[in-house]
Amino acid sequence: MLSHLMEMLLLLLIALSKNVDASTGSVTGNNALNEDPEFTSTIENITVPAGRNVKLACSVKNLGSYKVAWMHFEQSAILTVHNHVITRNPRISVTHDKHDKHKTWFLHIANVQEEDKGRYMCQINTVTAKTQFGYLHVVVPPNIDDQQTSTDIVVREGANVTLKCRANGSPLPSIKWKRDDAMKININKSLAVSEWENDTLEMTSVSRVDIGAYLCIASNGIPPSVSKRIKLSIDFPPMLVVPHQLVGIPLSYNATLECIVEAHPTSLTFWCRENEKIMIYDSQKYKTETLLTTPSYKSIMRLTIFNIQHSDFGIYKCIAKNPRGETESSIRLYSSQPPTTVPPSTTEAVIIETTTPKKIVNYMPPVGQTTVFTVHVSDKGSKYQASANEIENTEQKFTDTAKSVDWSGDIDKTNKASDVRFHIDLLKLSIIFYIMQSYY
Numbered sequence: 001m002l003s004h005l006m007e008m009l010l011l012l013l014i015a016l017s018k019n020v021d022a023s024t025g026s027v028t029g030n031n032a033l034n035e036d037p038e039f040t041s042t043i044e045n046i047t048v049p050a051g052r053n054v055k056l057a058c059s060v061k062n063l064g065s066y067k068v069a070w071m072h073f074e075q076s077a078i079l080t081v082h083n084h085v086i087t088r089n090p091r092i093s094v095t096h097d098k099h100d101k102h103k104t105w106f107l108h109i110a111n112v113q114e115e116d117k118g119r120y121m122c123q124i125n126t127v128t129a130k131t132q133f134g135y136l137h138v139v140v141p142p143n144i145d146d147q148q149t150s151t152d153i154v155v156r157e158g159a160n161v162t163l164k165c166r167a168n169g170s171p172l173p174s175i176k177w178k179r180d181d182a183m184k185i186n187i188n189k190s191l192a193v194s195e196w197e198n199d200t201l202e203m204t205s206v207s208r209v210d211i212g213a214y215l216c217i218a219s220n221g222i223p224p225s226v227s228k229r230i231k232l233s234i235d236f237p238p239m240l241v242v243p244h245q246l247v248g249i250p251l252s253y254n255a256t257l258e259c260i261v262e263a264h265p266t267s268l269t270f271w272c273r274e275n276e277k278i279m280i281y282d283s284q285k286y287k288t289e290t291l292l293t294t295p296s297y298k299s300i301m302r303l304t305i306f307n308i309q310h311s312d313f314g315i316y317k318c319i320a321k322n323p324r325g326e327t328e329s330s331i332r333l334y335s336s337q338p339p340t341t342v343p344p345s346t347t348e349a350v351i352i353e354t355t356t357p358k359k360i361v362n363y364m365p366p367v368g369q370t371t372v373f374t375v376h377v378s379d380k381g382s383k384y385q386a387s388a389n390e391i392e393n394t395e396q397k398f399t400d401t402a403k404s405v406d407w408s409g410d411i412d413k414t415n416k417a418s419d420v421r422f423h424i425d426l427l428k429l430s431i432i433f434y435i436m437q438s439y440y
Contacts, residue, residue: 070122171221
């Protein structure tokens, strides 16, 4: 086929190169005394991005009345002969430099397409045709084929997932996958990667942590690289986490109850009282809110109860529903004592602070002394702090009181002073004893 076309081209060139005198039947030409034409340089190989314009040059000398033709070798297509465009491709044209004795002939291709790539042949129609070749490389930036590439997908938790990405271009693009949030891709339970190089991404037994957008990125060294964003959604029933299942609050205070929800798709959430199916709405008594957080399938439910009264104590339920299921959790609200802060007494009382119910232990002094020491001791398990300075201050007050007492009489004053010191030491030991007993 190709040789037949070449023969036809040669005959066409010979016909165009000769002038026939019909009256005499002689063939005239101006090549008899001239040297045969020759190529003066090779055709340069060109690489061009698709969409650009390109110009191939074929330079000859001693062309005389001979003709120059251009062909696309792989397509076996005659493009131009001398000044004539033979192909019907409107993007092809031919020019030559009339002022150049070497007669350079240019083949122009506008808006180059990928199918234009290949070998181009420049030929001179001598008796034995002279030819030379130049190669046109057409590079094409990558383009993702949407018809063969996965779209957004929804699966159940625990399922296997396969994402596909196909791209074309010249050279053929390579494909890699990344997560849009820069997290690692969990290929399976034992393999997690930052990126995956393949046109197919397979993940086994996906879980909620795999929810997100996956980027299919195609590149072949010809800018720009292109990408497609594929969203993976994983459905699962709601799950509730309660940070505090028991909440103690004093009367007249405000209380905030909290539940953490994980669900996809997003769940309907609400609060209600125990044994009541009536949803709690916002009012002067209640305020409900749902806070979105990360990851996207996670949120926080909050219920604030204002001005706590006895009727507010009891069990509250947080409930979450979505198309995959329903779940609920309970929080008990109970009464507790308000926190107290008692400053050091200016009287003879020693106070050890606590925020839990207290035991009262009284120490009665010996006959003749009017000072009473009261120690507030918390239940076991609480932490206490008693200032040594407060005990010393109490000791000093006790001593001062002792000095003010009239010790005159039959008993020796020295013995009285010893009794006072004994009772002071006894008081200190009593305080320490009750603190240690309650703590342990």
